[in-house]
Amino acid sequence: MLPRGRTQEALGGWILAAALAAATPAAASSFSIAPIRIEMGSGHARGVLTLRNDGDAPVTVQVDSVAWSQPQGTDQYTATPDLITTPPLFVVAAKSQQIVRVALRRDADATRELAYRLFFAEVPQTADPGLNGLRMSLRIGVPVFVAPATSKAAPALKWQAMITGPGELEIEARNQGTGHQQVAGFELKSASQPQPVRVSDARYVLPGSAVSWKVRLPKGFDPSLPLRIHGQSDQGEISADIVRLGP
Numbered sequence: 001m002l003p004r005g006r007t008q009e010a011l012g013g014w015i016l017a018a019a020l021a022a023a024t025p026a027a028a029s030s031f032s033i034a035p036i037r038i039e040m041g042s043g044h045a046r047g048v049l050t051l052r053n054d055g056d057a058p059v060t061v062q063v064d065s066v067a068w069s070q071p072q073g074t075d076q077y078t079a080t081p082d083l084i085t086t087p088p089l090f091v092v093a094a095k096s097q098q099i100v101r102v103a104l105r106r107d108a109d110a111t112r113e114l115a116y117r118l119f120f121a122e123v124p125q126t127a128d129p130g131l132n133g134l135r136m137s138l139r140i141g142v143p144v145f146v147a148p149a150t151s152k153a154a155p156a157l158k159w160q161a162m163i164t165g166p167g168e169l170e171i172e173a174r175n176q177g178t179g180h181q182q183v184a185g186f187e188l189k190s191a192s193q194p195q196p197v198r199v200s201d202a203r204y205v206l207p208g209s210a211v212s213w214k215v216r217l218p219k220g221f222d223p224s225l226p227l228r229i230h231g232q233s234d235q236g237e238i239s240a241d242i243v244r245l246g247p
Helices: none
Strands: 014-019 026-028 031-034 038-040 046-053 059-069 076-079 083-086 089-092 096-104 114-122 134-146 157-165 168-175 181-190 193-199 203-205 210-216 227-233 236-245
Touching: 031 114, 031 134, 038 046, 046 089, 059 083, 059 096, 083 114, 089 096, 168 181, 168 203, 181 236, 193 210, 203 210
Parallel strands: 026 134, 038 134, 157 236
Antiparallel strands: 014 134, 031 046, 046 096, 059 076, 059 089, 059 114, 083 096, 114 134, 157 168, 168 210, 181 193, 181 203, 181 227, 227 236
């Protein structure tokens, strides 16, 4: 069976909105972060981000640094001392911004890219007595990649597929390279179907890891015939034949 699991990832980062009460309408803070990804290396072990509060009220934000891995195809985050952020907790006034600096506290790996995330989470405030509804709290994850010390990080995806049920296929991308690749989406093509099946779920594939997509097949699509994908990623276009596993 291929590894299962999904990330909640969109190209360029992702935002999770966590409900703090169960009623409507909703009130939410509004802040954004740039850049949406940080690249580091042996000679460049620091980064700078700007958080902007576009809302009408001040917002308190806490920054957490985590190591990022993908066991069994699912994103796993572990607290780490490898990254330090300054400041780790701050208040941003309405219509204002805050500079956040991040630094790597360890050496880069010799041969493989390291992956981390910085999570910027709004610290919940006491609800406005006049609010008759739901308050939303934002949490934004920013990927941080550290290039290997002695070579250039380069992904190498191997694609394979397995039939998991009637009209259902699981497509797996296994990264045998030394750097990440973010798959923005792809089309699945077969000689049995004139129109390709489009898959738009964006996923990161970290080095040494594998992620998968569940695909519902249209009527008449024969997955036993040769399959090929064509798509886009942060490394450019993707075109590859798919190795079919199983019966």
